[in-house]
Amino acid sequence: AQSVTQLDSQVPVFEEAPVELRCNYSSSVSVYLFWYVQYPNQGLQLLLKYLSGSTLVESINGFEAEFNKSQTSFHLRKPSVHISDTAEYFCAVKVMFEGVGNMLTFGGGTRLMVKP
Amino acid sequence: ETGVTQTPRHLVMGMTNKKSLKCEQHLGHNAMYWYKQSAKKPLELMFVYNFKEQTENNSVPSRFSPECPNSSHLFLHLHTLQPEDSALYLCASSQAGTGNEKLFFGSGTQLSVL
Numbered sequence: 451a452q453s454v455t456q457l458d459s460q461v462p463v464f465e466e467a468p469v470e471l472r473c474n475y476s477s478s479v480s481v482y483l484f485w486y487v488q489y490p491n492q493g494l495q496l497l498l499k500y501l502s503g504s505t506l507v508e509s510i511n512g513f514e515a516e517f518n519k520s521q522t523s524f525h526l527r528k529p530s531v532h533i534s535d536t537a538e539y540f541c542a543v544k545v546m547f548e549g550v551g552n553m554l555t556f557g558g559g560t561r562l563m564v565k566p
Numbered sequence: 567e568t569g570v571t572q573t574p575r576h577l578v579m580g581m582t583n584k585k586s587l588k589c590e591q592h593l594g595h596n597a598m599y600w601y602k603q604s605a606k607k608p609l610e611l612m613f614v615y616n617f618k619e620q621t622e623n624n625s626v627p628s629r630f631s632p633e634c635p636n637s638s639h640l641f642l643h644l645h646t647l648q649p650e651d652s653a654l655y656l657c658a659s660s661q662a663g664t665g666n667e668k669l670f671f672g673s674g675t676q677l678s679v680l
Contacts, residue, residue: 454608486669493570493656493671494609540609553599554669556609 452477452543454557462563465533471526471560473515473541481543483524484554485515488538497539500524511535536564569593572657572672579647580680587642587675589657595670597662598640600632603654603674615640616662647679 457472475481482501486494498509505517515526524541538561542554570591579585591598600612612626615634629651631643640657654676658669 459606486671491673493572493658493673494669495671496668499668553611553614555611558606558608 452479452481452545452555454541454543454555456539456541456557456560458560459558460561460563462565463531464565466530468529469527469531469535469562471539471541471562473524473526473557475522475524475541475543477522477543477545479545481545483515483517484542484544485509485513485524485526486540486542486556488540488559490537494540497526531562531564533564533566535562537562570657570659570670570672572655572675574675575673576676576678578678578680579644581647581649583647584643584645586644587655587657587677589640589642589672591638591640591657591659591670593659593661593670595659595661596637597660598634598637599658599660599669600640600642601656601658601671603656605653609656613642644677647677649679652677652679 453476455474463469484499485497487497488494498507498515500507500517508514513528515524517524538559540559541557544554573588597616599614602610602612613623613632629646633641654674656674657672660669
């Protein structure tokens with residue numbers, strides 16, 4: 451079975467500062483990796499994903515994440531955050547070739563709080 | 567708007583009540599999911615339906631009963647719940663088998679069991 455650990459439950463940061471949200475996973479097989487974001491009173495939305503290829507993936511709103519196989523990590527970073535980035539961020543994994551269905555294992559989430 | 571609609575947005579029920587949560591997706595997807603989001607806990611996958619057939623029941627108590635009458639609709643029937651069942655219940659859908667591993671989530675139903 452696989453598991454996902456998000457080491458920080460809350461990350462307070464000032465606007466325009468850089469931020470890193472940490473995610474580590476454990477799995478005995480190859481996995482796909484995801485970051486989802488949940489804004490207040492909304493469901494989760496896919497932020498970015500790593501399926502294969504380049505280990506650095508980017509989202510359209512300036513976030514990026516790097517897959518590090520040796521460290522089994524998929525940390526999320528942004529060089530300069532905005533107030534609108536305040537949300538809960540979830541890291542998730544899915545076993546490759548698991549078959550039909552998209553059963554993700556989620557981490558506990560990290561609440562990013564951007565202060566003016 | 568993600569294309570996945572959940573109703574009601576909020577629900578308060580007593581432990582002896584029977585209620586149902588509804589989820590509808592307008593994306594043409596063939597897989598639908600129920601997740602439970604509790605405070606300070608990871609999201610828990612409850613049920614998975616592929617092509618209207620339940621393919622996953624993640625050790626969920628029988629007081630939760632899913633129903634998937636067609637590929638666009640998913641229900642979660644609730645009866646004799648416990649206070650610890652209070653949580654945000656999220657529905658999601660995806661197009662399984664295409665290699666596009668993206669889940670589309672609804673906004674959830676915030677359930678309070680008194």
